Amino acid sequence: MKRNKTAKLVVALAATAALVSACAGDRGGDAVVPGSGDSGNSKSTSSADAEFGTLASPCGEGDAKGATEQGVSDTEIKIGYGDDRGYAKSPGLNKEMSDAVTAMIKWCNEQGGINGRKIVGTDYDAAMTQANAVMQDACRSEFMMVGHGFAMDATAEQTRVACNMAAVPGFTVSPDAANGPMSYQGVPFPVDIANASAWFQMGEMHPDMKNDFTLIGSTMPSIITSLAKTSSMAKAAGFNLKDCGVVLNYEGEASYVPFAEKIKQCGAKGMWTSRSPVPNEFNFFKAVDQAGLDPIIFGEATWYANSAQAFNKDSGLLDNLNAGMAFQMLENDNDPAVKQYKDLVTAGGGKTALLGMQATSSFLLWATAAKECGSDLTRQCMIDELSQIHEWDGGGLHATMDPGANIPAQCGLMVSLKGADYSQAFPADKGEFKCDPEYLIKTDKATWGTELNEDRVATKYLNPNVITPKA
Incomplete structure (x- = not known):
């Protein structure tokens, strides 16, 4: 029996949630108040050495007052967060995000909360199709949404904007959410700047292959x-891509051999895939091997994943895999932020992965702005503060971003896979990013999927009551 259009849409959006961030891989809610402590002064009085990585902790005791x-x-302070872990076709989908925020709430509350106010988190499960229901509930009770990621955020964006629910998402999927009003991300992913x-780094690694991808x-x-x-992006980096005409059915092909043969006839020696490491993709690379090809495989950070490791451990068919990232590798325990993230999450029995680090960065961004608001903790103050944060690396979790202006990093690194082990392939100094202003490019307006105003904010759901930063 053929699946209906709704089922196909849900599957597509599940994949989009994995694809949306160029720096993330796999690597009704319950109210919780992890941690405990008493109130003190209006500004943080936590110990001077309280940090998250290189970031001075925004959490601590205080005497902030007022039902503002x-x-x-x-x-x-009540915040909502969550993921799509209840989606039946992919149980536990992106659960690492709620695991991360749960751990960070506990970490923050153990220091005294934000200026003495304890954080009460509501952990929502949007289960893929319930994002709007989640947002409707959040609109009735939460101060803000923080560190969340819902694959079908397009269905909730109108509700969020209508109720002035300011947000610091872990990731966004839909164009209207990616450039949405009253929304700032620790790791920006706007539609108009990439x-x-x-691609620039692949060009440095394989300068003789710029005509072969x-x-x-x-x-x-x-x-x-x-x-x-x-x-x-490839064109900006000097690549002259081959048009081999290979288009794979997302739901799978009866045989991938004809497609592999098409690539062979085309003469491509390198392949970029925007898919995630899933069984259908693995079957495609099996066919590529059967055709006698041994190409450079290149993709987004979704390929920095446990599933790719497991497949390659036995097959070795991904030994030429490269993935670009703007995050430190999870294996890099020399980075204090990475180690601290893993320690906090695993202590609570949670799962660690890049999306978890992304949610952690957004939580810390939110907490940093909330601390500055002191007793005047309003959505207006939060938006004013968030809009002024223009250098942000999550304490060292990732390359420097500009969340206040919704501009991604102009830095990156490349990882490669051999057997079941990932390592940094570029630049040579492990744990270092290479940065260059030319890495940031303006995307074709035809690809945006939404209209932006002069402030680069999506206009679809704008209304006169939307909160904007005060000068």
Whole structure:
């Protein structure tokens, strides 16, 4: 029996949630108040050495007062967070995000909260199709949404904007959410500006192959859009891509051999895929091997994943895999922020992965702004503060971003896979990013999927009551 259009849309959006961030891989809620402590002064009085990586902790005791906004009292700040872990077709989807925020709430509350107010988190499960229901509930009780990631955020964006629910998402998927009003991300992913560092760095790693790469197409609309952006990034980096005409059915092919033969006839020696490391993709690379090809495989940070490791451990078919990232590798325990993130999450029995680090960065961004608001903890103050943060690396979790202006990093690094082990392939100094202003490129307006105003904010759901930064 054929699946209906709704089922196909859900599957496509599940993949989009994995694709959306160029720096993330796999590597109704319950109210919780992890940690405990008493109130003190209005500004943090935590010990001077309290840090997250290189970031001075925004958490601590204080005497902040006032029921200044929905979800804020003398003693508490209510925030919502969550993921799609209840999605039946992919149980536990992106659960690492709620695991991370749960751990960070506990860490912060153990220091005294934010200026003495304890954080009360509501851990929502959007289960893929319930994002709007989650947002409707959050609109009735939460101060802000923080560190969340919902694959179908497009269905919730109108509700979020209408109720002035300010947000610091872990990731966004839809164009209207990526450039949405009252929204700032620790790791920005706007529709109009892209970090093309991976293509520039691939060009440095294989300068003789700039005429030998091809893009693997897909029938999934979000991948089609992604490939259009990828093509512009490759062109900016000096690549002259081969058009091999390979377009794979997202739901699978009876045989991938004809597609592998097409690549062979085309003469491509390198392949970019915007897919994630899933069984259908592995079957494609088996066919590529059967055709006698041994190409450079190149993709987004979604390929920095446990599933790719498991497949390659036995097959070795991904030994030429490269993935571009703007995050430190999870293996880099020499980075204090990475080690601290892993220690905090595993102590609570949670899962660690790049999306978890991304949620952690957004939580810390939110907490940093909230601390500065002191007793005047309002959504207006939060937006004013967030809009002024223009250098942000999550304490060392990732390359420096500009969340206040919604601009991604102009830095990156490349990882490679051999057997079951990832290592940094570029630049040579481990744990270092290479940065260059030319890595940031403007994308073709035809790929945006939304209209932006002069402030680069999506206009679809704007209304006169939307909170904007005060000068």
